[in-house]
Amino acid sequence: MTLEEKAIRTGEFSEISNNDMHIIEAIGIDEPRNMSFVAKKLSVTVGTLTIAVNNLVKKGYVNRTRSEKDRRVVLISLTEKGRRAYEHHRLFHDKMIKATIANMSEQEEEVLAQALTNLIGFFEQYQQ
Template sequence: MDTYETLNEVLVKLFNDIMAIEEKAIIIDEFKDITNNDMHVIEAIGRDGSKSMSTVAKALSVTVGTLTIAINNLVKKGYVNRERSEKDRRVVLISLTEKGKRAFGHHRKFHEDMIEATIQGLDPEETEVLVHSLTNLKEFFRNYGK
């Protein structure tokens, strides 16, 4: 198998498996009431204080309306707090509850373990090449179809 075929096989298999594997790894009993997409909303909100709905929507590349649906569900399930800004009542701020922060930490740990497994056994130069290659791939996807 040549390099092209090997890379194609690895990337296709990786893309097909990654969401299913991540969901199995991060949606444990404590967080069984949310989806993988919910977990990514929680990740976009982050642990560090409140963010506006528009900021989180932009980070996720979704509309505020789409995010509102996800936030409504996460508020009902106890993962997210929602409040109006004191400075500008038109602005809705969202933050994680303690339960949301635990989910965030669990998700973060999965990603840390994934990165460790990826770079295990690589020397600094190999790691640099990997980062460069994956950055190129990210740019391809970001610009694809524009």
């Protein structure tokens, strides 16, 4: 995580943390998300997410609006700067994956994919 943060905190994105970047990733670039959805996706409380989102709003990465359908619901979405950060993070992960499978045979890639699937299954046991 420390190395990922070092790689991501560059140039325009030097003021955000790895945690901030994962919140940006959870918000995504599609339609605005409600706070409960994003909190659940990140396995944090809405209160914890609110504190982090407040900081991201101040830094210009996230917009916060009220739902037109239900004014009690807070929707969050990425600003243009937030979208650039999202893309920056996505490219980092793409490069990491390409470096991981460089010089692997197709069979080795399949073994790695199966091992990672098994690892995901292991961690999913702890989410229940």
